[in-house]
Structure formats: structure tokens, C-alpha cells
Amino acid sequence: MKTYDFAMVKILVPVSYLSVLCVSQDFDFFYFVQQWPGDTKKKSCCYPKSGKPAADFGVHGLWPNFNNGSYPSDCDPNNPYDQSQILDLIGCMEEEWPTFSCPSNNGTKFWAHEWNKHGTCSKSVLDQHDYFQATLNLKKKVDLLQALQTAGIEPNGTFYKLDNIGEAIKNGIGYTPGITCNGDASGHSQLHEIYFCVDTCGSNFIECSLFPNGRCSSEVEFPSF
Template structure:
């Protein structure tokens, strides 16, 4: 075999391996929204972003590719770095609907960069670039106004306790799909409504019934804390 041909084959093999490693298929997305009152009412620190205190509303945590067996791909393409210039037209909406509460106070870019590098790069196999990935999550939040759905069912962020089944039923009726509920525990050891998982098809455009619901460690009655 000629040396040039040998080099070409090796380069082709490396390229194929790269594609296999970093263009992973997945089965569905988890679209996760977080209640800020529960995030802040725990042992870890909570800081408002530089844009100011977020509205008392569910904020996006992430749009995460997942497999039906419960595992998930992550950090799929180390060469696809977060580029804030690609989402410049989305920043004001992201500050409102995808705020950061981590400390120290920041502008959200570190949070969004983490979400893209860990999760968003695994959605590139579905031809979602950075702008499309973040915009898809913002559109999904508009489709599922969880606070309005819960408020319409008489479930409000007023520090009161509500049946977990009632929360699930309200969201199921409001969206047409069964949610996954994740709870945390406050200083008084009370179970609080923390995160709500909805499942989305691989195009990141339509809600679907979850192939697998996360285990949320919730009590039968959970507190909906104020924010």
C-alpha cells in the first residue's frame, strides 16, 4: 500500500471515530423547570443575577438529552464551545426565563455555557446549533406555563402544603402530559416543590409522554414556598 493511501485511511478512520463519539443519538429530552423559592430555601447559597431578582415564576434549568434506560449523554463535543454572540438576540428573554441563582452574583453566561457544553452539544446530532437549542427551550417554556396551570388549580406559592398527586394531576390536565416532580428538603426537613420535568421529542419542539420519569424523593404532601 502506498504511504499516502495509508495515511488517508488512518485519517478517515479517526474522522469516523470522532463522528461516532460526538454525534450521539438519544431518545428524548427532559425539559426541566425550577422553582426559585425552593432553590433559595435550602442549605446552599442563593444570589440574584446582575439583571435583578427574577420574577416569582418557574425558570428553565435545562433541556437535557436522555436515553430510555435512564442514562444520558454528556459533553459530546469538546470542540463546540459556548459562544455568547450566537445568542445575543435571546439574552433578554433568557435573563427572564432562564435566570441563574448561583453565587456569586453573575450575568448567567457561566450557567448557560455549562448547559450548552454538557447537554446542548449532545443535541447537535439533531442539527440544533446553539441558537436553536436555547430558543427551543424558551419556546417550550411558553408552551407550558406551569405557574399559571398550578394557580388555576388553586395551587399557589404561598408556603402551604399540597398533595403531590394534585400537583401532578393539575399539570397533566394543563399540558396533556404526565410530569416528573423533584422535591428538595428545607431547614425544617419539609419536602418542597423544586423541579418539574416534562419530556420532549428529539426535535425539541413537542411535548411527549415520558418514557421514564425521574425519582423525585417527594413526600405525599409538599410545600410550595414563596419567593
């Protein structure tokens, strides 16, 4: 009679199930996006009610995307943002996921937008709490500011070659970044957002097959904050 090692079955089944779950979604990957707050000085902005954030990259969002460059959005209006589900995360979100919209606010509108537009499209993998927790976990894995400063790239208004910024981030983080820029009052490129690609579980960084249009010049200002 054939016998089975049930201890092994208990380990393998969940892992196999999760592996299938991650590749069977209605999107192909996530963009994990962080933004530098310094360029907001050139625009209308307000600090959050919790005070001026640290001079560091903050989370913008975790966005499901397709390999053809399009993306799903507003996938489930019947599952709106509910802050009561993430009360244990609010303190960390205020630090890592600040808002600069006016009038000064506590971030609820920003976080609600991210869940309603993007998070609901990943709900088959990540419920609301898991979505925000996964995003915060990704933030802990990458220290963009340290990677840039290690390469001598400082947020002090200096202009740096775009290629050098990308190389510094890849050397420090291990993955090729997408970089987007805003224009300052003089029309110069300012460092704005950094994109990484993440698997459909929302847990592991992967190399990107495509990036958004960065709108960056060959030299980019890294503004102070």
C-alpha cells in the same frame, strides 16, 4: 410519459427529511426541566445581576436522555458555548432562564454549562442558537404557575398533596409531569423542579416513559418567592 408535480415534491421532501432526522439521533428524547425559585431561599443563592426574577418557574435546561435512564453528556469539547451566537436571545434568557449561583452574575456560566454538558449532545439536530431558541419556545408553550393556580395551588408556603400537584399540571398542560423536591431546613419536601419529555427535534411534548427519582414526600410545600 410519467409526469411529476414538482410543487408537491418541494413540500414533501423537507417534511420527510425532518421526520427521519428527528428519529435518528444518538439519544431517545429530551427532558425539558423548569425549576421553582422559591426553595432557593433555604440555600446559599444570589439573584442575577439583572435583578430578582419574576415569581415564576424558570428554565433549568433541555437534556438529551436515553430510554434506559442514562444520558449522554459533554459530547463535543471542540464546540464550546459561544455567546456571540445567541446575542438576540440574551434578553429573553435573562427573564426565562435565570441563575441563582453566587456571586451574583449575568447567567453566562449557567448557560455555558447547559450547552457544554447537554446541548452539544443534540448538535446533530440543534446548533447552539437553535438549542437555546428551542428551549425558550418550549417555555412559552407551558404555563406551570397558571396551571397550578387554576387548581387552587398557590406558592405561599402551603403544603399540597403531591398527587394533586401532578394532576393539576397534567390537566393544565396536557402531559404527565415528573416532579422533584428539595428538603427544607426542617426536612420537609419543597417543590423544586418539573420535568416534561420532548421529542428529539426539541419541539413537541410527548408522554414520558420514565422520570428521575423525585425525592418527594406525599405532601409537598409550595414555597413563596
